[in-house]
Amino acid sequence: VWPSLARTRKQQRVLVTTTNSYNLAASLFTCLFAAFKLCGCNTSQQCAVCGLYCACLSLESMHRPLPVMAKGRGSLPRHPVAPNEMPPPAMGKAPWARGSPDKERREVGEGEDEGGLMEELYVPKDKGVYTPLTWEGFFDEKLTLAVGHDSFNAYAKGKSGPLMVLLHGGGYSGLSWAPLMEKMTGQECTFLAYDCRGHGETTTSNDYALSEEQQICDCEGVIEAFLQVKGRVDEQRPDIHLVGHSMGGAIAGKAGGKKRIKGLKGCIVIDVVEGTALSSLQFMHTVLSKRPADFSSLSEAIQWNVATGAVKSSEAARVSVPGMLKEEGGKWKWRIDLTQTERHWKGWFEGLSEAFLSCPGSRLLLLAGTDRLDKPLTIGQMQGKFQMVTLPACGHVLQEDNPAGVAKALHRYLERTRPIDLSHLKHA
Incomplete structure (x- = not known):
């Protein structure tokens, strides 16, 4: 605040003299709060406006000692540094500062919402492009796989290597993986993304039979049907790796833990942890109730998902959001009513941590933050039972918010798990 209010040495001396003439505490905090309005800057960041290491803008810091005066004529106040504490590293510019390259936020409405906080609307940096995209630019082919009397819609990329x-997660579709597929290049690998029961373009006799056991059976059936179509059975059967996000991550972990997938060599779970998921279920109805019932167009639906921060990238939303909707009566409505799946929610996540830790082969957990680990996984990580990669600044859908980061993690995973070819070695 001080440099912005006093830019010349003379102005600095006048300001310091004036401040010392009044109550320093009242003057300083009035100045700070008027300029920043509790912007949220903390001790780990350098303030983008005043250039000082701000410990004065959070509620906790109001109980800290007041800034002390540095020695020297006309010096500006500096924030006190605790003994044995190094000043935090400077940052380029706070995300909330004007002209931030990351993102901007603005307040909507005059009052407060039900939770007592002003609603924030996420304003993406890539504004204005909300036309839907199709699967063709991301996958090689689209298939219909028959599993019993049901037909599963699927997308595939690649023709060789491990499968x-x-x-995908609840409410999404196989197109949720499209942004990731755009980044997965240069790997000898086959990718299969299918629409789960009740999602996307899959048609079944009972779209709401989404129990853990039924979904594991569906996964088995889809894999076998795909390998039959591609002629990769028996001796040609590839190594299989399961990759699941949210609900799909729970099913992948459970299927791996129960050894239900033949030839399974590894499991990758994205942003789902048993303890965190179970504690969050009580808020699901509130989250779902805040979604619009329908949209007048796909572009409007894409714009809503980006504006609310459900998906942080409009490019990802343009291909993934259409798979979440269906056209009905001239409106675009959600493909599945997730509230009708409530009876299955606990079953998806209970026992997930132990199941994941018992999966055969390699295990990788991708999270948006380490704070989401529960006790069993924290212990498992300390014991080296799985690899964990965190991708900060992401929402829940990591493969859409940061496809490049997820692709990098998968590239390393594939390199680490690739079988070593010893056929060229000669026996003595």
């Missing part, structure tokens, strides 16, 4: 089966 990575991609399971």
